[in-house]
Amino acid sequence: MKGYIGEFEELVLLTIASLGEDAYGVSIQENIEKISNRSISIGALYSTITRLEEKGLTKSWLGEPTQERGGRRKRYFEITHQGKLSLHHVKDLRDALWKLSKANLSLAK
């Protein structure tokens, strides 16, 4: 398992996973904005997706043309097995660290 995914990459990957069949540019952006309550530009999003695709963590395909969007097709995204593995890897790493530092991380004072 080479490579290492950044925070925003992780966010995008998880969002794609959460959207399932309906993960395309606008829906991903809206979801990230809703959940994380921050504004992201479509350029930044596509930069990240392109990077993820190059790393082999996501794949994409063009959907069928519909009446919406002037007949332009949507590009749908999906997490590859590799993507799932790296998400799990990140999570495992975090869980292990959480376990070790639970006492110190307690919010109660």
Add this chain to the structure above:
Amino acid sequence: MKEQNIKPPNFVDQLFDWYCGNAPIEDLRGDMEELFYTNLGKMSVTRAKLKYLQQALSLIFSCAIKKRKQKSAYHQYSKQSINLSMIKNYLKIAFRNLIGHKAYTFINVLGLAIGMASCIMLALYIQSELSYDKGFIDAESIHKLILERKYPDQTKIQAGVPHSFASVLVNDYPEVERATTICGPFDDMIISYKGSDKTNLKFLENDVYAADSSFFRIFSFKILKGDRKTMLQHPKSMVLTESTAKRHFGDEDAFGKLITMSGDVFTVTGICEDPPANTHFKFGLVISIHTIERFNLDNFNRPDSYCYLKLKEGANPSALESKFPKMVDSYAAADFERVNKTSWADYKRAGNGYAYFLRPLTSIYLDPANIGGMKPSGNIILVRILVGIAILIFAIACINFINLATARSNERAREVGVRKVLGSFKRQLVFQFLSESFIVSFIGVGLAAILIIVSLPYFNLLTDKNLQIAFNSQTAFGLAVLIIVLSLLAGLYPSFVLSSFKPVNVLKGNFTATPKGKWIRSGLVIFQFWISISLVICTLIMQQQTTFLSQKDLGYDREELLVIEGDFHMKPSFARSLVSEINKMPQVLSSAGSLSMPAMDGIYPQQYQSEDSPEIRSIHTMYIGDEFAETMGFKLLDGNLFSFATNDSLSVILNESAVKTFGLSNPIGKKITFIEQTYGSGEQTTFTIIGVIKDFHYRTLHEAVNPLVIQSNEIIFSRMSYIVAKVKSGAYKEAISKIESKWKELAPDMPFRLRMVDGVLEAHYQKEKRMSKIFTLFSSLSIFVALIGLFGLSAYTASLRTKEMGIRKVFGAGIVDVFFLLTSGFTRTVLISFLLAAPISWYLMESWWLRGFAFRIQISIWTIVGVGIAALALALVTVTYQSVKAAITNPTRSLRNE
């Protein structure tokens, strides 16, 4: 999505599409649009649009698009890599298209070929005019010394200067590297030498010059034999040009031969190349200037030779020029005062003076003042006009292509539509059409090259030049550039028009050529005819003026008039006996001798003073023999002419203008005083006026008739250098042979030269004649090219309207109606061009060309109208073929497919 009619800003889309090129961005555009409409629900339209722009920019700067572009570049349908197979395909399709429409291709190629041939020929001519004297080594640093002679009433630019300044310039001014004096031409020099069979051969040699040894060191003429530095150093040395040497000695080596000329024996010390045609030099024989005694004496005042100097590198000619006034004062003043016995300061105060300046060698030929002196000069205005004409003909030829291509748009639209549907990019279509125009230009220019090779000899005859088209890499490169420029100029507009059709419109079948296209086409046709009609009108006016010049009454009778050219040194006794012998011939009406000949030579300004006024006037003066005035047919108004019975050495005859200038009311018997100035003696002679004659043209018609004083040649020992003979009509040939045999009998040693006065006069208007011929040629070519285009255009217009005409005929229109319908458009176009052309060409000729003549025609309205009618008739004839064809077509043919 509630506000469907609000759209994302168009320019952002365009920017985005342009930036992305052919990268697949459908999904991105979709996302952007979706976001935009979502945003519309949340915020104002302006903000949504701003946001849209922001999104687009964020994408443009993201690496996502960069990656997509990189990927698409390797795609097999990418338009970024124009690969060889695609180009091959373009050319193949273009060829098929051109072969499939043979008539169209032929018209296009023919128009382009003729247009380009004209342009290239003009370019050759212009290039040759501009190349004068540029071939010398260091031509840029060589200058000619020019004299501006100032008189109280006028200034005159003179090519000749006093010879002593050359040595002064070299000695006094360090920036002058070298200076040379060359003097001439000495014409009619009799040279003699021993032939191969030891007999003495005598020949007449023209274009003899005398120069010092610096001449061949400044001017890099090729030296075939002899030492460049020393061959003119010693008196009685002589340099022959290659052709002169060949003429006299054939294959024998001329070097070292002895040649006798005017009593001196010269040694041939060098042989140089003939001065190239594109220099302002013309000599056949150069002798050392030190042979002539007067060139060894100082002379700072009397212009007698040409002076050239070569400046050192980096020297500034105008800085040198500014030192000339001082030079004149310090050298010329003493000389002047010694000769003229008047004070230099007074002379200058009276408004006289000598101002010297420099002219670069390379500008001499085209200088309007003919400061070269050895050859007729070029004409910078003519060169500029020819550049203009070349550009205009080029434009006319390009317009043909543009018009024919866009006129065919209906035909090509369907093809464009199908290509686009099948995935052609616009850029590919542009290339497709450009390759068609490239092929046409290629063939056109190739044909033009052939046309030029065939017609160049005739063009050379017309222009009296030796133009050549060299087969070298430079020419090939020039032609290649021409082909590319031509195919771009002619093809760019049509390719963009044709490739921009929208496939939806075209394939639905309701495509019609836009009225805009039609307007542009008519505009271009108007331009073409405007130019060619203007050229034709100008040409016609030029022709009329040249005819006018050659037929104008000169004030003397030039018909059946022969002139024998002797020279000043002809013995008076010989000349007199020849005149009386000629007078005895039955073919001759009368004969007389003279030192001056109208339209030829021997007429100079001299200074005179009349009885009643102290003013000294400079007036042209002729020296004629007894009965010369009668033979020439001068019209006597008052008093008498010179006659054999009287001694006329102190009598003068004035022309009317001279009488007016002197302000004499009753001139006969009045006295005028002649003040010698040519040799600077200032000697005064008083003459009595014995007659007044009507003004006649003693120079060319470029000049107005000025005052003229006629003295008798008896004051110069009755010398004659011209003998004129008035011949009975029809007896030309007999008279000439009789005179010649008489000459041979009396003077076997002297060359016999006889000309007809008519021919002499014609020669003066050569320049105008040549110009009018060049104009005739190119104006006819330009109108021809325009007509070719019109023919093609009318063919397409007619073909587009076949069905319309068919329907009209079915509904009862006659052949004549159809004909008029088809031709009226063209008639209007040509009429508009004529209306534009008429005033412009009138203005041009009036204000520019005719102004150069003292005697000129008035431009007749009918000439201009005539050209208009002729142009209209030509245009009608051109379109008639197609129109008649359309008009007589049976409607069952044109409509049977409906």
